[in-house]
Amino acid sequence: MDVTIAQSAFERALSVAGRAVPSRATLPTLTHVLLQAEPGRLKVAGTDLNLAIITWEEALVSEPGGITVPAKPLAEFIGALPDAPVHLQVNRQTWTLQIVCGPYETAMKGLDPEEYPILPEVEGDGFALDPEGFRQAIDQVTFAAATDESRPILTGVLMRREEGSALTLAAADGYRLSVKRLPVLRAPEGPFSVIVPAGALEEVARLLKGETDPVWMQLLRGRNQVGFRLGRAAVLSQLIEGQFPDFQAIIPRRWETRMEASREALLKACKALSVFAREASNAVRLILVPGEGERPGQVLLHSRSPEKGETRVELDALVEGNRLEIAFNVRFLIDVLEAIEGDRVVFEMTTSQSPVKVLSVGDPAFVHVVMPMFL
Known part of the structure; x- marks a missing residue:
């Protein structure tokens, strides 16, 4: 991997993807971010196996490739660099990331990207939603979700669409209920009903601020996941299994x-x-x-x-x-x-x-x- 990227862009990408990185994990690679050089851009991803956040930034890629690097020290170091181009190069023999930015130079130990969890692409047909409308809907619903893990179903948000109807979001914690109906811009799939962790939707809402292009929602049924693609970022989340309460009766x-x-x-x-x-x-x-x-x-x-x-x-x-x-x-x-x-x-x-x-x-x-x- 041989990449040159603007310091501000790299810092922004690490900040976004780092929100999905756990501070502690049984697998060392989960405390890392994945850096993957692709044609014309650098992919940065973080995951705790339940939530994954992926983002892309424009970069000059001389050689594709990847590495995983401890998230926190990398973000702290890049944040301390001057606003200048950052050159990244990987030594595949030792899995070391060489970082050069002006007079600054460091080498950070990393891991083979093959050891990182597989993150599916959020591409293809899905539901298209208005970004500002979806962000407002998330804000109007997620606050009512439970934070007590004793009832996992209530820590999620029901997202349901019946044939020919709008998308309905609902959350309840046993003391209150919030429901919001949201029109869809495009819906190639049929009816569905899934429960998405409220925290995952809050991350989507955070990324939607300022977005003007439609956000794409895709159900990855074979993996029991949902993916959201927005601008230059994507959020993947495991779905919560179970039966959501009949909120209409409430x-x-x-x-x-x-x-x-x-x-x-x-x-x-x-x-x-x-x-x-x-x-x-x-x-x-x-x-x-x-x-x-x-x-x-x-x-x-x-x-x-x-x-x-x-x-x-x-x-x-x-x-x-x-x-x-x-x-x-x-x-x-x-x-x-x-x-x-x-x-x-x-x-x-x-x-x-x-x-x-x-x-x-x-x-x-x-x-x-x-x-x-x-x-």
Whole structure:
């Protein structure tokens, strides 16, 4: 391998691929990144066997080839170099990577790339998705996935498409549920239903920022994997096996009390209330008061800490139906209010102990359900 690449491009590639490299691994090669010189570009890849991130950068390739090198010291060294061309050359006898950049020169011990896990190509037909729409959908769903590994199914996001319908993303952790429907630009495959780790989709969303070309999603059924190809990067992830809960059965179909309010005003209020709610199980109490005559409806928010004190906020809101007092985990409210894109938010409730539906005015493709706390 004989390659010359811009220092900034190489540093960027190592930063992207390095996110999939575990800090510790039973296989030494998994703490490495794969460097593979291809015609006109350098491929950099990292994996922990469950997640793989691959990226490509333009490079002058005099001789193709590859090597694996410890990810962390390589990234630290390249990050310390001046903004100048970096020359990479591999000694296949000792599997050593020679690095020269201006007055800097080093030799790093590596391994034969044949020892690195095989990473399939994400090419060919697949689902084409709008990059910004897909990024927003991921952000609006993954926050509701569980982080507790005791129920692996709930740490993933259901991605389901029925014949002739949009792609549906859903995540739930037992206390809340987020669902988002997303149109597809191209869908050559038939119906499918898979569960993708939430963390893998968060890596895809991170890479999608600023992308304008469609993102391609491909199911690698023989390997129980899904691949996403976007711009000059690709993300591969193992799928989670099992049956995702019937989320449609969780979504309430009716309401007794309905509130519409400013999303920004409600979010600011919840952040202020969280200061006092932290020491009281994050509980915040809402009293929804319907309007009468010319007087608008109101939502009264209250949180109390035995040690720090208490705070109250009164906000104008459109409240229909019955007066209701209900409590929530304020962190759950903040999460969904930050995920919503619109200016107005709707809460539909039946009782103080029943699931609550949260909607974004102007975005019928998004639905959130959150369980209240006991008063």
